[in-house]
Amino acid sequence: MAVALAPVTAQAQNFRFSNFVVEGNQRIQSDTILAYAGIEPGTAVSAAQVNDALQRLQTTGLFEEVEILPRGNTLVIQVREYPAINRIAIEGNRRLDDEDLLAQIESAPRRVYSPAVAEADAAIIADAYRQSGRLTATVNPVIIRREDNRVDLVFEVSEGRVVETERIAFVGNREYSDRRLRQVLESTQAGIFRAIIRSDTFIDDRIALDRELLTNFYLDRGYVDFEILSVTPELSRDRGAYFVTFNIREGQSFDIGRVSVVSEIPEADANEYRSVIRTREGATYSPRIIDNAISRMENLATQQGLRFVRIEPRITRNPASLTLDVEYVISRGERVFVERIDIEGNATTLDRVIRRQFDTVEGDPFDPRAIRQAAERIRATGFFSDVQVEGRQGSSPQQVVVDVDVEEQPTGSLGFTANYSTDSGPGLAVNFAESNFLGRGQRLAFGFNTVADSQSVNFSFIEPNFMARDVGLGLSAGYTVTDDDDLTYDTERVSLGTSVSFPVSEMGRLRLSYDLEWDDISINDPTETSDIIQADDGDRLASIIGLSYTYDSRDVGLNPNAGVLLRVGAEYAGLGGDAEFLRATALAIAETSVMREEVNLRASFETGALFSLDGDSRLTDRFFLSSRQMRGYESRSIGPYDTATGEALGGNYMAVARFEAGFPIGLPDEYGITGGVFYDIGTVWGLDNTNGGNSTVGARSVDDDLYWRQAVGVSLFWDSILGPLRFNFSHAFGEQNTDETQAFDFSVEARF
Structure with missing residues (x-):
């Protein structure tokens, strides 16, 4: 016997609603809630569709609870709205201000409270603490119920403690020490003042910058195969410190071998382009050398009217000799034009400053x-904390749009500086500077400085792009008064000046200036004052034009380990005013690093000459040497002097040479203490009037002969929490009877 059972079809429950009732809503209109539900009157809907309506209402983020009740042909929607935020408070935060944190979160008073948004805001606040090095900080959002369906939103913060970078180590470095490589990084490791200094706080975002800085360091020194295999930050067991290890592969340092130019364009003569390359065979390879050569060849192509020229460097490796042959190939590039440059993110800085x-x-x-x-x-420029410049296709494949996205940062500073030196004693300075004045890229500075025996006020303004050219227009003003108990005279000086500077070469700049100076010399006691100085008693107006040339390769030169600063200038006074003289000065500084860049060498030469064109030179125009120019001697103490009163008179000629070396002394580099040795030789000599004059105490003679003074010594440098300190221990020799020597001097400057 067989039995057959026919399948039975299950009928899904369907609803058809003609009436809708919304209950529990206070701020949100019923029509809005029905629109979110999305159920049309009289339309057949299934139970699944009713459930979908429930889900849509819940995902709006407007309701704490939602319930949908079908009652015949009536659909009842019961809701309980999220409360409105009455106020927001942050509790437990001491390191970060409420204003800074509230500006970052999305929750705000009078908005609807959302748990999801509050949790996201708590994560934002916690991330702000992580950026400041407090990785263990926790933030918990809590609500306090108020009447009228309002709540106070409170973020309870547990800041935790700062997580420091206890140690930065390197694995795989053979040519450069850990100490030298740590100097390259933005991150620093904790030192003895870890409770005060926060620069050693571990910040994860710094690792990417450190990788880039370390890579550029090695590439600039010819290590073309350099590679950072890994960077491992390890948190200590107590979560109070990080140990960061850079695992690197240095490879070999390559020099530049044969340099050649090949032209695939008939109009471009390869020999002519080779002549503008200043790459020296045998020099250490660096990407900056290649970029510099390409820039020179591209500039030549522009001068010749050639467009769409592409210069491609082709590198051939010679492993046996550790050299790289560079062949520059000149060819036609794609005909692609810049359609436009779009700039975003600059709220203060004008577009033209970026353009x-x-x-x-x-x-x-x-x-x-x-x-x-x-x-x-x-x-x-220093105006932006982040700059992103990218190209994208424009309206056609032959057009490119350059997008510039910047993030501005503060460009002004107000500083209060306390300083002390053995020359001038304690001092106080107030300085205000703005490098992007009114978003125009202009530099404005004002300063007030006072020490025991002098006070000064100065003002300067520079427009770096005068008349839309690379021309700097400068304006300056200053006032200085001295009242030194060790001198028999006081001085007062007022100056107004203007200048124009412009580039004349890749690293050279020419400056034209005009200054109007008024100065006054007041004699305190004629019976104790040299006749030479008495002859300058009273005020004088000088109208001075100047011309100077500066060449500086220290920051932009192709050799990262060496640089040269050369500055020569001449001033002429006589276009009006009471003074007529010619004054010339020169300064040359050379710096380099040796012994795997562990030892820094520096040599500087400074000289000047003053020629009076209307009689005797004036005291305020003559040269004096400070203790920074000539160590081992007190400021203004060496040079021509009155044999009767012993007063220093300054000289018409000055020359000084300084040689020094700085090196580590075995202390951990995070202490910021290094050492140095120095040797100085210099002098001031020559006066127009060496016979003195008539006074109440009679004629006096002057010794203005050339005597070379010398000094040797050792230095200690300490980058302390108070500021940079320098201690010099000197031994002077070759001094004259009236010279005042000093075996020890130090200076400190603290900025707060």
């Missing part, structure tokens, strides 16, 4: 390398 960093304008051929260089120049 002037581009050598490229709309309609020019697109050069990716020129765009990268413009991005570096924008970063170098």
Whole structure:
């Protein structure tokens, strides 16, 4: 016997609602709630569709509870709205201000409270603490119920303690010591003042910057195969410190071998382009050398009217000799133009301040390398904490839009400086500076400085892009008064000046200036004052024009371990005023690093000459040497002097040479203490009037002969919590009878 059972079809329950009732809503309109539900009157809906309506209402984030009740042809929607935020408070925060934290969160008074948003805000606050090095900080959002369906939102903060970078170590470095590599990084490791100094706080975002800085350091020194295998930050067991280890592979340092140029364009003569390359065979390879050579060849192509020229360096490795042959190939590039440059993120800085960093304008051929260089120049202004410059396709494949996205940072500073030196004693200075005045890229500075025997006020303004050119226009004013008990005279000086500067070469700049100076010399006691100084008693107005040239390769030169500063100038007074003289000065400084860059060498030479064109030179125009120019001697103590009164008179000629070396002394580098040795030799000599004059005590003679003074010594440098300190222990020799020597001097400057 067989039995067959037919399948039975289950009928899904369907609803058809003609009436809708909304209950529990206070601020939100019923029509709005029905719109969120999405159920049309009279339309057949299934139980699943009713459940979907429930889900839509819950995901709006407006309701704590939602319930949907079908009652025949009536659909009842019962809701309980989230309360409105009455106020927001942050409790337990001492390190970070309420204003700074509240500006970052989304929750705000009079908005609807949302648990999801509150949790996200708590995460934002916790992340702000992590950025300040407090990785163990926790934030808990709590609500306090108030009447009228309102709540107070409180973020309870447990700040935890700062997590320091206890140690930064390197694995795989053979050529450079850990100490030298740590100097390259932005991160620092904890020192003896860890309770005060926060620069050693571990911040995870710094690791990416450290990787870039370390890579650039090695590439600039020819290590083309350098690689950072890993960076491992390890948290200690008590979660109070990090140990960061950089695992690197240095490779070999390569020099530049044969340099050649090949042209695939008939109009471009390879020999002519080779002549503008200043790359020296045998020099240490660096990407900056290649970029510099390409820039020179591209500039030549522009001068010749050639467009869409591409210069590609082709590198051939010679492993046996550890050299890299560089062949520059000149070819036609793609015909791609810059359609426009879009700038975003600059709320204060004017667009033109950013645009002037581009050598490229709309309609020019697109050069990716020129765009990268413009991005570096924008970063170098110091106006922005982040700069992103990227190209994207424009309205056609032959058009490129350059997007510039910047994030501004504060550019003004107000500083109060306390200082002390053995020359001038304690002092106080107040300085205000703004490097992006009114968002125009202009520099404005004002300062007041006072020490035991002098006070000064100064003001300066610089427009770096005068008339839309790389021309700096400067204005300055100053007032100085001296009242030194050790001198028999006081001085007062007022100056107004203007200048124009412009580049004349890749690293050279020319400056033209005009200054109007009024000064007054007041004799305190004629019976004790040299006749030479008495002859200058009274005021004098000088109208001075100046010309100076500066060459500086210390920061932009191709050799990262060496640099030169050369400055020569001449001033002429006589276009009006009471003075007529010619004054020339020169300064040369050379710096380099040796012994795997552990030892820094520095040599400087300074000289000056004053020629009076209307008789005797004036005291305030002559040269004096300070203790910083000539160590081992007190300021203004060496040079021509009155043999009767012993007063220093200054001289018409000055020359000094300083040689010093700085090196580690075995202490951990996080202490900031290093040592040095120095040797100085210099003198001041020559006067127009050496016979004195008539006074109440008779004629006096002057010794203005040339005597070379010398000094040797050792130094201690300490980058302390109070500021940079320098201690010099000197031994002077070759001094004359009236010279005042000092075996020890130090200076400290604290900024707060």
